[in-house]
Amino acid sequence: MKITYAILLSALVILLQATNAFSADADPRAISLACDIVQGKNQALCKYRYAASLGVSNLTVKVGERPVAISAKEISAYPVEGQTTAILILVDTSDPARKNTVEKKSVNDIVEILAARKAQDKIGIAVFDTDLKVIAPIGSDAQTALNAVNLIKANGLATEFYKSILSAIEVLKKTDATRKGLIIMSDGKDEDRAYKNEDVIKTAKEANIVILGLGYAERPSDTPALQTLKRLADETYGEFINVSGQKLPTDFISRPFAFVEGGGQLSFNSDTFHGKQEIAVTFGLKESKSDSKSATVKTTLDFPDTRPLMQQLSDFMAQFWMYVLLGFVALILIIFGIYSLLKNMSSKREAYREFAYLDELNGAGTRYIIDKPAILIGRSTDCDITLSNDSISSRHAEIHRRRDGSFYIVDLASTNGVSVNEEKVNQLVLKNNDLIDLGEVRFTFIVN
Numbered sequence: 001m002k003i004t005y006a007i008l009l010s011a012l013v014i015l016l017q018a019t020n021a022f023s024a025d026a027d028p029r030a031i032s033l034a035c036d037i038v039q040g041k042n043q044a045l046c047k048y049r050y051a052a053s054l055g056v057s058n059l060t061v062k063v064g065e066r067p068v069a070i071s072a073k074e075i076s077a078y079p080v081e082g083q084t085t086a087i088l089i090l091v092d093t094s095d096p097a098r099k100n101t102v103e104k105k106s107v108n109d110i111v112e113i114l115a116a117r118k119a120q121d122k123i124g125i126a127v128f129d130t131d132l133k134v135i136a137p138i139g140s141d142a143q144t145a146l147n148a149v150n151l152i153k154a155n156g157l158a159t160e161f162y163k164s165i166l167s168a169i170e171v172l173k174k175t176d177a178t179r180k181g182l183i184i185m186s187d188g189k190d191e192d193r194a195y196k197n198e199d200v201i202k203t204a205k206e207a208n209i210v211i212l213g214l215g216y217a218e219r220p221s222d223t224p225a226l227q228t229l230k231r232l233a234d235e236t237y238g239e240f241i242n243v244s245g246q247k248l249p250t251d252f253i254s255r256p257f258a259f260v261e262g263g264g265q266l267s268f269n270s271d272t273f274h275g276k277q278e279i280a281v282t283f284g285l286k287e288s289k290s291d292s293k294s295a296t297v298k299t300t301l302d303f304p305d306t307r308p309l310m311q312q313l314s315d316f317m318a319q320f321w322m323y324v325l326l327g328f329v330a331l332i333l334i335i336f337g338i339y340s341l342l343k344n345m346s347s348k349r350e351a352y353r354e355f356a357y358l359d360e361l362n363g364a365g366t367r368y369i370i371d372k373p374a375i376l377i378g379r380s381t382d383c384d385i386t387l388s389n390d391s392i393s394s395r396h397a398e399i400h401r402r403r404d405g406s407f408y409i410v411d412l413a414s415t416n417g418v419s420v421n422e423e424k425v426n427q428l429v430l431k432n433n434d435l436i437d438l439g440e441v442r443f444t445f446i447v448n
Contacts, residue, residue: 013044018063020029027223029281030050030051030052030054030237030295031048031049031050031051031054031203031283031297032044032048032049032358033047033048033078033279033281033297033299034046034047034048034296034299035047035299035301036301037243037270037301037302037303037304038267040443042269042270042271042306043267043268043269044268044269044270044301044303045265045266045267046061046208046265046266046267046279046281046299047264048252048264048265048266048281049078049179049262049263049264049266050262050263050283051210051237051238051259051262052238052239052258052259052260052261053237053239054262054283054295055283055285055286055433056262056283056284056286057284057285057286058271058283058284058425059075059281059282059283059284060281060282060284061264061266061268061280061281061282062279062280063273063277063279063280064273064277064278065091065277068268069268070266070268074161074268074295075264075265075266076264076265076266076267076272077150077229077263077264078178078179078261078262078263078264078265078267079120079178079261080264082178082332083120083178083179084120084121084122084176084177084178084179084180085120085121085122085173085177085178085179085180085257085260085360086122086124086138086172086176086177086179086180086181087121087122087123087124087138087180087181087182087183087257087260088123088124088137088138088168088171088172088181088183089113089123089124089125089126089131089183089185090126090127090128090161090164090168090182090183090184090185091106091125091126091127091128091152091185091186091188092127092128092129092159092184092185092187093127093128093129093152093153093154093155093156093380094128094129094130094154094156094157094159094160095154095156095159095187095189096152096154096155096156097218098154098187098216099154099185099220100156101154101216101218102152102153103152103154103277105216105233105243106152106185106216107149107152109185109214109248110149110152110185110413111146111149112124113183113248113253113256114142114145114146114149114247114257116253116254116255116256116257117142121135121257122138122139122175122177123138123140123145124136124137124138124139124145124171125140125145125148125149125152125262126168126171127151127152127162128156128160128161128165128167128168129155129157129158129159129160130157130158130159130160131160131163131164131167131169132164132167134151134171135148135151135152136148138172138175139175139310139392140172144218145394146222146283158191159189159190159191159192160190160191160192161188161189161190161191161192161277162180162192162199162200163192163195163196164188165184165196165200165232166195166199166200166203167183168182169182169198169200169203169204169207169209169304170198172207172209172352173207173209179210179259179261179269180207180208180209180210180260181209181210181211181212181238181259181260181262182204182209182210182211182212183211183212183214183256184211184212184213184214184229184232185214186213186214186215186216186228186229187215187216187217187218187222187225188213188215188217188225188226188227188228188229189222189225189228190228191232192230197228197231197232199296200232201232201235201236204235204236205236206230207409207445209236210236210237210238210241210258210259211232211233211236211238211239212233212238212240212259213226213229213230213232213238213239213240213241214229214241214243214248215229215230215240215241215242215243215244215420216243216244217242217244218244221241225246226240226242227245233252237399238259238260239259240368257352263416268282268305270303271306271313272305272383273303274303274304274305274312274315275302275303275305275386276300276302276303276349277299277300277301277302278299278300278303279298279299279300279301280297281296281297281298281300282294282295283295283296283297289426297319304348320375341404353367353371353448354371354448355370355371355401355405355407355447355448356370356399356401356405356407356445356446356447356448357369357370357445357446357448358370358385358399358436358443358444358445358446359443359446360441360442360443361442361443361444362441368443370399370401370407371403372384373400373401374399374400374401375398375399375400376395376398377390377396377397377398378393378394378395378396378397379392379393379394379396380394380395380410382391383395387438387441389439389440389441391415391416391439391440392414392416392438392439392440392441393412393415393416395412395414396411396412396414396438396439397409397410397411397412397414397418397438398410398412398417399430406429407429407430407445407447408427408428408429408430408432409425409427409428409436410426410427411425411427414438414439416440417439418436418437418438419436419437420434420435420436420437421434421435422435422437431445432445432446432447434444435445
């Protein structure tokens with residue numbers, strides 16, 4: 001039985017060891033993935049986004065451990081139909097000494113940025129010193145935005161840098177858009193006491209807002225202050241560009257909102273996948289001309305099962321035949337174990353059975369049990385039934401049980417002999433209620 005249980009336990013352990021561990025390589029703020037089933041179609045749709053700084057070159061898809069072939073027509077870059085981008089341009093107007101930079105350089109840069117706006121872009125403009133002031137609400141038309149640019153004046157007296165950025169994030173949070181980005185045009189200097197860099201980063205991440213920092217230092221000695229802007233951009237997986245004393249880069253002007261528009265969507269046929277599956281998308285990343293690596297992000301999708309029942313059973317057997325076999329073996333072992341246990345219990349019951357009795361007719365009603373195939377009766381202590389009467393020989397007689405269930409008594413050459421129903425016998429088949437005399441001791445033989 002111990003061997004049976006050991007084999008059974010081993011089989012169960014093998015069944016329980018079927019696990020598959022997987023972990024994404026990338027920070028979800030740098031790269032993320034969400035998948036769903038397209039209603040009415042046998043198609044899975046996955047939307048993904050990544051930071052522009054990652055430099056994605058290609059992607060591969062796996063469902064569970066199975067690679068999925070994705071054609072070029074099944075991949076669409078952001079934006080696709082119905083997707084929009086909300087951008088708030090935030091200009092630091094807190095220092096009159098920066099009048100030329102703010103009212104000329106920043107204004108000209110905003111005009112160039114606005115010129116690159118596309119149909120999906122919702123753009124707004126705000127300025128700040130001690131407080132935030134929206135001068136063109138997000139979603140304003142082109143003319144309203146351009147008119148607002150003429151209102152930008154460097155007339156502030158103090159810089160509530162972090163507080164104003166937090167206010168700008170709140171404006172973006174209330175905007176309905178697929179992607180949201182904040183462009184901050186500043187020298188990075190702050191006079192905040194109530195808020196810190198970490199407050200802005202935390203709030204921006206929670207709101208899924210990416211920050212682009214455009215740094216305008218008035219003199220080389222002011223450059224270190226631009227690190228404030230750079231950190232905000234880096235921590236939200238945006239971009240930082242130092243434009244102090246120079247024009248905006250050409251590649252930036254061609255796509256000024258690329259910092260928040262990385263990613264797209266892909267689709268593939270879902271017919272061959274069933275039940276809850278893990279989807280993993282691996283992005284090839286170009287860090288330099290000579291170095292590259294990849295980042296993987298995952299999600300889980302519950303694929304609908306439209307297969308006929310027989311096909312489901314066939315596929316299940318093909319995929320999990322080993323586990324089915326182990327389960328069958330485990331079931332056989334359990335049945336065998338139960339059968340062995342019951343048989344063992346039955347054997348023990350059969351091993352001890354009261355086949356018949358000898359009731360001594362002595363007034364006390366002493367009963368002796370016949371529970372073995374052979375019972376030795378005599379005065380000796382090694383007999384099965386020990387009688388102390390002097391008329392009994394040390395080994396007087398023996399009662400045997402045959403395989404057919406009948407009994408017979410044998411006289412073992414005793415001194416005073418054996419009588420059955422008052423007739424002397426050397427050997428005789430016994431019947432129920434026979435009277436047996438051994439010397440001076442009388443019994444009634446009772447069959448159970």
